[in-house]
Amino acid sequence: MRLRALLDTEALGLRLLGGEGELERSVRGVMTTDLRDPSRYLNGGELVLTGLAWRRGPADSEPFVRILVRSGVAALAAGEAELGEVPEDLVAACARHRLPLFAVNESVAFATVTEHVVRQVSGERAGDLAAVVDRHRRMMTSGPVGGGPDVVLDLLGSDLDLRAWVLSPTGRLVAGAKSAGPDLPAEVRTRLAAERLAAARAERPAPHRVTVGTTAYSLFPVHGGGRAPRAGRDVRETVLSDWLLAVEADAGDWPGERLDLLYGVTQLIAVERERRDAARTVRRRLAQEVLELVQSGAPPAEIAARLRVAAPVLLPGVGAAPHWQVVVARVEWADGARGEPGPAARRLLEEILVDPSPAGRARSGVPAGPDHGDRIAVAHSGEEAVALVPLPSVGGEHDGSGTDVQADTLLEAVREPLTAGLDGDGRITLGVSAAVHSAEGLRGALEEARHARRVAAARPGRVCAAGHQELASHVLLLPFVPDDVRRAFTARLLDPLRDYDRRHRAELIPTLEAFLDCDGSWTRCAARLHLHVNTLRYRVGRIEQLTGRDLARLEDKLDFFLALRMS
Template identity: 85%
Template sequence: MRLRALLNTDALGLRLLGGEDELDRSVRGVMTTDLRDPSRYLSGGELVLTGLAWRRGAADSEPFVRILVQAGVAALAAGEAELGDVPEDLVLACARHRLPLFAVHESVAFATITEYVVRQVSGERAGDLAAVVDRHRRMMTSGPAGGGPDVVLDLLGSDLDLRAWVLSPTGRLIAGSELTGPALPPEVCAGLAAEHLAATRTGRRGPHRVLLDGTTYSLFPIRSSGRSPQAARDIRETVLSDWLLAVEADAGDWPEERLDLLQGVTQLIAVERDRRDAARTVRRRLAQEVLELVQAGAAPAEIAARLRVAAPVLLPGLGAAPHWQVVVACVEWDGVEIAGGPVAQSLLEEVLVDPLATGPEPSDRIAVAHTGDEAIALVPLPAVTAEHDGSDTGLLADVLLRSVQQPLSAGLDDDGRLTLGVSAAVHSAEGLRGALEEARHARRVAAARTGRVCAAGHQELASHVLLLPFVPDDVRRAFTARLLDPLKDYDRRHRAELIPTLEAFLDSDGSWTRCAARLHLHVNTLRYRVGRIEQLTGRDLSRLEDKLDFFLALRMS
């Protein structure tokens, strides 16, 4: 702002005492001081406010003004409350050094002037930054990306001292300026996402102001650059997929210029969001093709060929076909017809990203298709080079649930539900159909529970469940393969006869001597083989439950 603007504001109570020819100077800040030498706190361009407590006599004015001029201040404003008027020696000193001098009426607080100057300067800086943001947006929409969200967040931090972060609807930290200091803790991210989703469900316009752990944040929705808030027929079609911009500030008293700037920032980040969504097209198509082959009962060789195409796209440089997991998700709303498949697809793509990972890159390993009201994710796992030790690998349902339950429950409010089912890992095309049915059945188990966000994994499909008549055959086959395939693979490589040993051990009711005699083995050899079975499967053949699982698996194989 210019010094001249200060005289045009009656509420400031300023009277010009000298320096009329210098009123076009720019003001870049404001400082209040009564130090005899405030130079260490001056950087140039300030309007200096003083109550004249530093002045003990007329001889003090000249050195004080000289210090201000050498520091490059824009002007001096002296309060009349202490002395009744501004001393003539100060007026003369300012005139000699061509430093504009204002008198501040005793009824006007320095805080009033400070607030006004800060607002004006901030508004002008926001206008300059808005031009940069607009230029950056045009660059991104017309060509290669110009750095993504982090660039503009750095601008907010350096030019406006605003700490800002981009978060997903699940509370994952997508971007944050390096200038904003330490990253937000995961629990704060989840809390902000929950507050944003809850506010969005009420239909209130952003920004939404939130007080969290003693800190005030303003939350701005980031919507697709090609979609207006009115484009969706129902807010529930998009509430679970929009990103948000969290700013550590109270936007309630911001000027319009700054609010407009932040809206421009959200539009810029929306361009990056759309770019990421476009990049998911190939992965979505791969998942759709594999899903159609599996559901159509295609030959395993045909499915395997399609998986070989998908593997390098999802895990570049892997060099070998990975293991796979299937995750099924369903989003349902009470009393309203909303296409659940696309909503679940977008949400599942976000849910499956590690919540501690930053940036959109981790999503490049996720392929999600949708059919009807459900979304189906094909999740690649790096091939295990060591022998299987029976431990669980890949995604776990309870871990997924913990990472997203708080924010998504807020977005689902009291009329929506998200249910997830997670299969075991499979290492061949033959097992993929069973994994799909296993994930679907696990999701039905989750749907039978209470709560807005529920998940179940293959571990919860216990052996007694497999005896129920409504359990699909593919789920039974998946159970059998998960338990016996490590033993079959080991037998194929080492000719160890673990499967015959297991059958004989169960037929002998767990008797070591009878089983060893039946197999013509020494008891120590039998103990070694049983130990290897337990190691490969993670089971304990001294437990009745594990014996029952093996018995059922052998009968169904």
């Protein structure tokens, strides 16, 4: 271990008195002494602990420090219990000989410091490390009650004093030990994920060592199935999907036994990754079936039947049929990566959609109960991934709870690490449809999402997304826009009004047509419809409320005009 790690360990309460530039020195042992000449017991690289009983006067400090330096010790830690503070003559002697000096608070026992150092560096614990791995393996295979990455990380903390976290490729916190203290801040997780992806793309050997602020981390990849990529395999096939184990320590000087332990832990965590991946099989199959039906032009009744099967799986306990959104993603490499890109895009889209809201991405842990990712069904078709996202509905209407996937926030928290993973020669583009309430609208939603992705692909940048809001009415007039996109645009604007008219006989559609024909004149429109102006104002207000549009705005008037003409 390095001296800086000792200083960063709050439980030891060490205070640096000198040697700021020497904190990268390695510590290979620990010794407690009050002998005036302890050289016969020193082999070099030790942290020497002393209670200062050898010091009878200021003149004793210089020879004592000189002996330590000749013996090659890493640093000196002096207790404050005997004299109340570390004498200035000892501080000066250590400064002259560039020997790092720590003060040990009287409330901290030397045994505490010794035990911590021994746990970190002693080769005598090599046999214990194998036992730790075996305990981890039993925990991970003991079933859903006793297993999981959190248990493994707790054992790393209790057995080896290592704070560790499991992160997704986008920096999402997958697991963290309860004993690790405060969770990693979002900005630190993002930085670690970005560094890991960049190192993997450059094919630098693991563990990857990163310093954030003054804290050192070592990053170990968690490969799918626990196996490293095969020789000759393009790293781009998995770089955007592998998890990582982040350990708050510099593993540069670790012995082989400790590195083997951490690699063993990554293999155990990979087992959990595979379990979670297998749990998505049903959702993937449902999405694949729906996608194939939609693309083959199957009757809406057949698609609706399949959606009714998917709804209770993705939103258990929801009585009414949900609304749906479609998200399309594509991963492209400049020179064309080997392998089929669709599955890679599917895994990445599943990760991005775990919780697409900024508040959710900023959370420091996996939420209790099913997370947003348990509501996502992702299929792949050719080079693209297609996600079917259910939205809760009440009484057959979207509940407006703000759960819609928004293109402008979808990539907000993942852009930095994904850009590092693409490393200048790849792109990720996504398109998001509007919400649809029936099987009839699903084909249009798919085409709308695909067209939005093409809009995103036309923009600069490595990671881009576009939503249905950006398919402006003037774009819809272009001849290359598919008919399904036009129908989706029309349905999104007019279906709420048609549904309301069907239930309440409110004649909102005829009112809208007349209002536009009269160029927005309240008096002329009321006269044409034989209504009082206040009744007309009420109907127009209801139209604006149901659609979220403002009929005083030219853009919204134009959209309604086009929707009515295309209906």
